[in-house]
Amino acid sequence: MSTGLIWFENNLRVKDNKALFEACEKHEQVIAVYCFDPRKFKKTKYGFPKTGKFRAKFLIESIKNLQENLNQLNISLLIFLQKPEEIIPEIARNHKIEAIYFQEEWTTEEKQIIAALKKKLPTIDFQSFYTQFLFHPEDIAYGDFNEIPKVYTEFRKKCEQYVDVRKEIEIPKQKPESNRIKNTSKTPNLKELGLEDYQQDSRTAFSFKGGEDEAWKRIDYYFWKTTKLSEYKQTRNGLLGKDYSSKLSAWLANGSISAVSIFHQVKKFEHEITKNQDTYWLIFELIWRDFFKYTSLKHGNSIFKLSGILDKKLDWKFSIESLQQWINGETKEDFVNANINEIAATGFMSNRGRQNVNSFWAKELKQDWRAGAAYFESVLVDYDVHSNWGNWMYNSGVGNDPRDRKFNIKKQADLYDPDNQYVDTWLKK
């Protein structure tokens, strides 16, 4: 009997998951694996953990839900707190695995893991799929990733003109019960990941809960129950409350829902409820998400370099005291402090807030932008390597912003928080 292994990473869903679907189509027996990689929970050189408590909790919830949904398909999800390249070879040998299915990744840390696995399992067939994009890399109108433009609008227009978003891939058919294997593995808790448990701050903009089912509940609420999508563009610069933007980022980041699924929900909404600038704008933002992924595909590790993808030498400083003040919300700007307090207390910050906080750190204080990006990587519930480092480069003058703008923080606060409601909420302890 042929056995395939689906190795989950940032594609934690059963719907529209080509890797899972292919594994189920090609093999009579399918086993699923997820590894909480200890390297992702270690401390960075700045002293904070690479993955902080908000994202870790969201991930734990996501894995629990994935396990339930796979159970419905009679597929056992084995969960480990171990490096993939250490445990997967053992499973592959024990279960006579013929092929491993996974989401294609291209940043160095992920590539190293895949290379180590391949080295240890030279006879196994590795099948990877780009399942994180809106516009599939095989469909874009560029012959080579090197042709991806530096300017977003150029990229967007060409994609909109020439690329059709693919159809969603259905949930695989249920396997027979005999597909289940003995599974004593357990999802680790926050303590086992070296993190403290916490109570949610009552001021939080949104109570994020991980898992594919929760992502679809949010779609149901934001699109269908409240039709908030029909005013998305007008409200997306908001700072308080759960409805000013879609809040889909955390589920998108760990792949609990695909950009393709969201796109088709927008199209359905436009067909059944209303079609306007606001509904289009959610797609516009999903294209930004793609753009940063294509930027990192093109530029590789340059997205982590001080001089960025522009290879621009600027006069950067770095002091650990400044970093601490910025993180503690003790800068001279109340609007920056309020935003940084929000992210520290909840793991979330609006897009408007992120732009201002980034601009203040990199362009006002001229501090090494990578330290700010690393802090966001630690605390964000929705951290995505390409979106985070891409946006940070953009707002720090070493990325894709052709205008190299600096935010006037006071003006921004007057415009987006005219009654100080936001600042008052987040400056109070």
Ligand SMILES: Cc1cc2nc3c(=O)[nH]c(=O)nc-3n(C[C@H](O)[C@H](O)[C@H](O)COP(=O)(O)OP(=O)(O)OC[C@H]3O[C@@H](n4cnc5c(N)ncnc54)[C@H](O)[C@@H]3O)c2cc1C
């Ligand atoms: C400095 C900085 C760091 C950021 N880091 C991240 C990150 O780690 N992960 C992340 O998902 N987003 C990041 N963003 C982008 C954006 O702020 C968040 O996606 C957004 O605030 C999440 O809220 P939402 O889902 O309600 O967004 P919505 O406004 O509802 O947007 C819908 C979706 O579009 C995508 N999107 C929207 N804006 C952007 C953008 N500027 N860049 C890329 N994708 C976008 C997201 O997937 C988002 O979920 C960052 C922005 C800045 C300025």
